[in-house]
Amino acid sequence: MSILGELQYLKSEGRKALSVLIDPDKISNLEDVQRLSSLIHESRTDYVLVGGSLLTTDHFNRVMEAIRKNIKVPIILFPGSPSQINNQADAILFLSLISGRNPELLIGQHVIAAPQLKRTNLEVISTGYMLVDCGKPTTASYISQTFPIPWNKPEIAATTALAGEYLGLKCMYLDGGSGAERPVDTEMVHQVSRTVNLPLIVGGGIRNEDQARAIFAAGADMIVVGTAFEDEPELLFALAQSRVQL
Numbered sequence: 001m002s003i004l005g006e007l008q009y010l011k012s013e014g015r016k017a018l019s020v021l022i023d024p025d026k027i028s029n030l031e032d033v034q035r036l037s038s039l040i041h042e043s044r045t046d047y048v049l050v051g052g053s054l055l056t057t058d059h060f061n062r063v064m065e066a067i068r069k070n071i072k073v074p075i076i077l078f079p080g081s082p083s084q085i086n087n088q089a090d091a092i093l094f095l096s097l098i099s100g101r102n103p104e105l106l107i108g109q110h111v112i113a114a115p116q117l118k119r120t121n122l123e124v125i126s127t128g129y130m131l132v133d134c135g136k137p138t139t140a141s142y143i144s145q146t147f148p149i150p151w152n153k154p155e156i157a158a159t160t161a162l163a164g165e166y167l168g169l170k171c172m173y174l175d176g177g178s179g180a181e182r183p184v185d186t187e188m189v190h191q192v193s194r195t196v197n198l199p200l201i202v203g204g205g206i207r208n209e210d211q212a213r214a215i216f217a218a219g220a221d222m223i224v225v226g227t228a229f230e231d232e233p234e235l236l237f238a239l240a241q242s243r244v245q246l
């Protein structure tokens with residue numbers, strides 16, 4: 001089954017998925033990947049996302065090789081630019097930044113990426129990406145040169161998602177940006193989830209099991225945890241519990 005098919009199936013069954021985000025810049029030693037992979041497998045984490053809004057190191061390809069070698073769960077690229085296309089992954093979130101009005105991130109970079117993707121075996125998952133203001137500017141909002149959706153305006157997120165669904169996007173990602181001060185508001189998750197019939201991914205600022213459980217209960221089908229996993233990898237075991245204690 002395709003990864004999008006898996007996400008659609010999970011949604012239809014009311015089941016929840018936990019993903020970790022690996023930022024290649026944060027991997028200083030390739031042996032770290034082996035250690036993290038054990039935690040990912042033992043905690044029964046469902047997916048691994050790889051990417052970053054801004055990469056400052058040059059070892060992306062080596063990190064991808066290490067991830068492919070060590071990690072057995074599906075690997076999904078979450079790219080900040082077409083330079084993060086890599087055939088070692090299983091799929092790529094083909095992100096259109098629909099919360100913003102930067103044409104490069106709505107279609108421009110996609111034109112550059114498309115012929116590269118055609119030469120890979122990656123499953124391309126057309127994804128509406130919405131940045132939400134979760135307390136402070138993030139690398140994602142700064143680099144994208146876009147205004148995030150205000151935290152307390154769930155109706156903007158819901159109508160943006162609906163427009164994305166009508167445009168044919170297959171998946172939605174509500175993101176506070178990496179290292180956000182707080183997660184996306186559960187009311188926003190709820191309104192987006194009841195407005196569109198698409199798998200809903202939520203990330204940014206999720207740091208504990210209670211937050212994860214609240215976001216799942218509000219309607220997220222998958223959560224993504226990056227910074228908290230970097231700070232305390234063992235947290236994955238508690239976060240994995242949030243999938244089943246609704």
Ligand code: 1GP
Nearest residue numbers: 178179203204205226227
């Ligand atoms: C960022 O949603 C991801 O795009 C993860 O965010 O690093 O805050 O967990 P955190």
